[in-house]
Amino acid sequence: MLSSASRNAASRLRSSVSFVKRTLASSSGSPPPAEGFMQGVATSKFIKATKEQALAHPELAAVKNSETQKMNYFTAVNDALATALATDDKAVIFGEDVGFGGVFRCTIGLAEKFGKDRVFNMPLTEQGIIGFGIGMAAVGHTPIAEIQFADYVFPAFDQIVNEAAKYRYRSGNEFNVGGLTIRMPCNAVGHGALYHSQSPEAYFAHTPGLKIVYPRSPIQAKGFLLAAIRDPNPVLVMEPKILYRSAVEQVPVDDFVLPLGKAEVVKEGKDLTVVGWGAQLYVLEHAVQEAEKRMPGLSIEVIDLRSILPWDRDAVEKSVNKTGRLLIAHEAPHTGGFGGEIAAAIQERCFLKLEAPIARVCGWDTPFPLVYEKFYVPGMIRCLDEIERVMNY
Amino acid sequence: SRRHFAERVSFPGATGGSVFTEKMTFLSDYPTIPTYRVLDLDGKVIVPDQDPKLDKDECLKIYRTMISLNQMDMIMYEAQRQGRISFYMTNYGEEGTHLGTAAALTNDDVIFGQYREAGALIYRGFSIQQCMHQCYSNEKDLGKGRQMPVHYGSKELNIQTISSPLGTQIPQAAGAAYALKREGKDACVVCFFGEGAASEGDFHAALNIAATTEAPVVFFCRNNGYAISTPAREQYRGDGIASRGHGYGMHTIRVDGNDILAVYNVVKEARRIAIEEHKPVLIEALTYRQAIPFHVGHHSTSDDSSAYRPKKEVSDWMKQDAPINRFRKYIQDQQWWSDEQEQALKKQVRAEVLECFAEAEKLKKPAVSNLFTDVYDELPWNLVEQKEKLEALMKKYPSHYDASSHAKE
Numbered sequence: 001m002l003s004s005a006s007r008n009a010a011s012r013l014r015s016s017v018s019f020v021k022r023t024l025a026s027s028s029g030s031p032p033p034a035e036g037f038m039q040g041v042a043t044s045k046f047i048k049a050t051k052e053q054a055l056a057h058p059e060l061a062a063v064k065n066s067e068t069q070k071m072n073y074f075t076a077v078n079d080a081l082a083t084a085l086a087t088d089d090k091a092v093i094f095g096e097d098v099g100f101g102g103v104f105r106c107t108i109g110l111a112e113k114f115g116k117d118r119v120f121n122m123p124l125t126e127q128g129i130i131g132f133g134i135g136m137a138a139v140g141h142t143p144i145a146e147i148q149f150a151d152y153v154f155p156a157f158d159q160i161v162n163e164a165a166k167y168r169y170r171s172g173n174e175f176n177v178g179g180l181t182i183r184m185p186c187n188a189v190g191h192g193a194l195y196h197s198q199s200p201e202a203y204f205a206h207t208p209g210l211k212i213v214y215p216r217s218p219i220q221a222k223g224f225l226l227a228a229i230r231d232p233n234p235v236l237v238m239e240p241k242i243l244y245r246s247a248v249e250q251v252p253v254d255d256f257v258l259p260l261g262k263a264e265v266v267k268e269g270k271d272l273t274v275v276g277w278g279a280q281l282y283v284l285e286h287a288v289q290e291a292e293k294r295m296p297g298l299s300i301e302v303i304d305l306r307s308i309l310p311w312d313r314d315a316v317e318k319s320v321n322k323t324g325r326l327l328i329a330h331e332a333p334h335t336g337g338f339g340g341e342i343a344a345a346i347q348e349r350c351f352l353k354l355e356a357p358i359a360r361v362c363g364w365d366t367p368f369p370l371v372y373e374k375f376y377v378p379g380m381i382r383c384l385d386e387i388e389r390v391m392n393y
Numbered sequence: 394s395r396r397h398f399a400e401r402v403s404f405p406g407a408t409g410g411s412v413f414t415e416k417m418t419f420l421s422d423y424p425t426i427p428t429y430r431v432l433d434l435d436g437k438v439i440v441p442d443q444d445p446k447l448d449k450d451e452c453l454k455i456y457r458t459m460i461s462l463n464q465m466d467m468i469m470y471e472a473q474r475q476g477r478i479s480f481y482m483t484n485y486g487e488e489g490t491h492l493g494t495a496a497a498l499t500n501d502d503v504i505f506g507q508y509r510e511a512g513a514l515i516y517r518g519f520s521i522q523q524c525m526h527q528c529y530s531n532e533k534d535l536g537k538g539r540q541m542p543v544h545y546g547s548k549e550l551n552i553q554t555i556s557s558p559l560g561t562q563i564p565q566a567a568g569a570a571y572a573l574k575r576e577g578k579d580a581c582v583v584c585f586f587g588e589g590a591a592s593e594g595d596f597h598a599a600l601n602i603a604a605t606t607e608a609p610v611v612f613f614c615r616n617n618g619y620a621i622s623t624p625a626r627e628q629y630r631g632d633g634i635a636s637r638g639h640g641y642g643m644h645t646i647r648v649d650g651n652d653i654l655a656v657y658n659v660v661k662e663a664r665r666i667a668i669e670e671h672k673p674v675l676i677e678a679l680t681y682r683q684a685i686p687f688h689v690g691h692h693s694t695s696d697d698s699s700a701y702r703p704k705k706e707v708s709d710w711m712k713q714d715a716p717i718n719r720f721r722k723y724i725q726d727q728q729w730w731s732d733e734q735e736q737a738l739k740k741q742v743r744a745e746v747l748e749c750f751a752e753a754e755k756l757k758k759p760a761v762s763n764l765f766t767d768v769y770d771e772l773p774w775n776l777v778e779q780k781e782k783l784e785a786l787m788k789k790y791p792s793h794y795d796a797s798s799h800a801k802e
Contacts, residue, residue: 092575117575123605128564128598132606135568135582138553139503141575143568155594162558163565171546171554172537173767208768232770261773310773 038242038279040286046266046304047217047249054219054250059258066254074244076218076251077106077183080225081144083255085114088142090179091229093119095129095146103148104185104244130156130182134164137177137234144229150186150238151195157203164234165209178232183225185241187279188331188377193370199278199332199363201308204236205341211235211260212308214277217243218251220306223258231260238308240279263312265319269301272390273319275342276329277305280378284329287383294384295391308338316342317349324355325390329378334362356393361386409642426635428679429659430649434714436722438654445657447496449729455496455516455653456724459488459717460738462512464746465521467685469528469542473694477754478528480542482693486651486683488512489716490615493656494583497664501580503569504552505562508543509615510585517550521746525753532756532800537763560586560593563612567603567673570610574671581609581667583660588677589620591634600641603673610673611663615650617682621692622701638675650678651716654723681710758799761787 041047048054051068060066071079084091093107099121101108111119122129126147133143147153153160160182168176188197204210211233215221221239228235266281267288276284281304288300301319305311320326326346328339343358361378369376397403402411431443438444447455466483473481484491491512500517504510511524523535527545530538535547536554546554553562553569566584573580590596591614603610614634618625631637638645644666648659656678663674682692684707691698698707724730765772765780772780787794 090572090575120606123598123601125594125598125601127595128567128602131561131564131595131598132568132571132602135505135565135570136572137568138565139569139572141572158558159561159564159595163556163561166556167554168770169767170536170540170544170556171548172535172539174535174546174548175554176770178770211769310775313774 038246038282040282041243041246042248044282044285046281046285047247048219049249051250054252057219059223060219060252060256063252063254063256066252066256068250069253070248071218071222071251072245072248073218073221073239074104074106076221077225077239078108078110079251079253080222080229081107081110082113083222083226084142084144084229085110085118087255088229090140091118091142091144092136093144093146094122094132096122096124096148098146102146104241106183106239106244107146126152126155127159130159130164133180133182134159134167134177137179138167138175140179142179142181142229144181144183147182147184149196149198149241150184150200151198153182153184153200160204160210160234160236161207165207167209167234169209176232177234180234181225181228181237182234183237183239185244186238187240187242188368188373189242190373191370192368194367197368197373199238199330201238202332202336202338205309205338207309209234210309212238213260214238214240214306214308216240216278216281216304216306217247218249220258222251223256224260224306226255227257227260230257235260238278242279261307261310261312263306263315264304265301265315266304267300267302269299269323271298271323272300272325272327272387273303273316273323274300274327274329274383274387275303275305275316277308278331280329280331283378283380284383286380287387290380290384291387291391295388298391300387305342311338311342313345313349316346320346320350321353324353326350326354327359327361327383327386327390329361329383331363331377333365334360335365337362356390359386359390423632423636425632426645426647428647428649429655430652431654431658432652432719432723434719436719436726438723443654443658445654445661447654447657449727451496452720452724452727452729455492456720456730457738457742458492458512458516459720461521461742461746462488462491462515463717464739464742465511465524468743468746468750469525470685470694472528472750473542478542480694481528482508482543483685483691484509484511485685486681486710486715487615487617489653489656489720490585490613490650490678490680492516493653494585494613494660496653497657497660498583499580500551501578502551502664503566503573503580503582505566505569505582505584506545506552506555507559507562507586507590507615508555508557509587511543511545513585514545514547514550514552517552519545519547519550519552520749522749522752523547525749526756529753529756530758531753532759533753534759537767538759539763559590560595562586563590563593563595563599564602566610566612567599567606567608570603570608570667570673571606574607574609579668581611581664583611583613583664585613585615587620588614588616588618588625588634589623589628591637592628600637600643600673600675604641604643607671608673609667609671611660611667612673612675613660614675614677615680616677617650617680619682619692619698619702621696622698624702633677633679635675635677641675643673643675645675645677647677647679650680651714651719653716653720680716681714683707683711683715760800760802761796762802
């Protein structure tokens, strides 16, 4: 299927499909991509390996009697989309190549199950895809649009920022496009270079009217995607594509949502607060383990921010008031990154409690490069080194 | 078989069924698309069976709407010149496109506009008073005083709220139309835009998407010859906007936009094609951006059009071919209208418009808290905090933040 699709598609799409094959064609069980800085995901404590672990989470109380199923990130997205279509007749899914299942397989089987009028391909035009979605939402439907890579969302920037985000406000609430959800694969993938690696959340975080969510695992992907689809505001869902196959956990099969705007303390600690989101969480987990090994007695709290807009300032503030130190890490470039917003807000709120300057470990202020990826990303060593620096301040 | 491949163009992109040729010919000489009309400049029906034979009440409703629109434009234009409202855009010369379209639609049809379609909205029931409330940003403005004047909208009337970014509404219209089709509604979407906006990427995206998704949408281009100062020749080199429809595989027609009956016929049939055949339609209405009498026709109140087009060109158009005059001759020929009625209507409408004007001007602006609401369905924590901060400042610096012209919370 991949090869027949690539024959018909435009050159950019062709390259992305072959790119996907290179990245993800390895069967489950084989090691992650060669440079694979996501090696830690399989053994991560942030992943729920058993049904009991999964259902013990208080946020899943509503489905505590549900069966669970082993899903990877893309099958969890697929499960959420199928649930959305089954529970809302007005929900439709569209984007480039979603009809045959999507270049990352997130929509596989949905057109067959729900009909081609509900899951369909769009011409290759991001501004058109989002404009079309806004129009559907404006008359009360539930469009779920896919942008093939977050790197290609920029042609739709005008539609998202000037139109979707402002639709309710500018009409005095006569109209809204709350039904609109926009999914986009983001983050580094090992060899994605400039246009298959970007993390554009900060561009959108500067736009009142939008919500932005960043699920880190299959359970989170399902719960947040369903929450986004049902939220009465336009929501961007950022899906770290390195996790599509590498993150696997037990996911409740029943319908559930997770709370937008809420961070999660994924590891408790008392000496330092570390904040991240998306795939960066697993890098931080690895760095934290290493730091606690190297500095006996050190106890680090790890927060998955999960929502970028609105973000959970209270959770970070509460943690920093306890630990007195804060480190923020994200893949996107340093300058203008969302870490800056967190740092500014926390120094304003926790000034008297801070014992060291707030640290930011981010991508460098360059485009995302190909062969230099491991030198570019805020990887384990950079995070570890910065943790040591903050602790020794 | 090999034979099959040799004889037919089998490339999958050749959806139109191309044939092979051994003659190398670059296409350059396309037929020019004709401009459909019903009425001549004297308001006479040229080919009798093309007269839609609208009844007297309908024709007089159309005519009254045009006169009301003209009177509102004149008064609001002056109000802007006197600094009583911040901005305005008139509709002179394009009344035919508004009214011919509106009369051919039902209220179930969704309208997406650009900003120069007030006549269509007024015909549908958006009152002069509502227009003025919006332009004055007062507490009765449905938009709560947030947008610039002439950015109208009404959920009740199925008129999506206007926004300033050009062309953005065109793909939105395709999406809304697709939704109507899924509902099985006997309704379509009509999307207005100018020939300048058709240069935006969103135009291309929209027409292509509407064609491939078979969305019941009527794209209505008002080609008035200018985008602010830019003449059509600097906007495109093809045969106007209509010629592009063929490239998208779309039913397309060009119409005389100063001929209300022609516009009516075209939109009525386009609506049928869109809804019954599930096919989008492109209409290009040729018209001319005219002027309030005694003023040169500007793009907006921020524009002096005498800098880029001769005053005589504008006055010639107004003398020779104003849509309102053509239609007036038509209804006079039917014995439905007279000079006396004309004078009486103008006087009456002017009084009504002035009354609406006075009413809109005396109302308070919306309560200041409306600055923060409707960004989301509910205020997130940051907006709660920021709202409280502003309230504290207003209390501390009451003379700086004088809110006496705003409604109480």
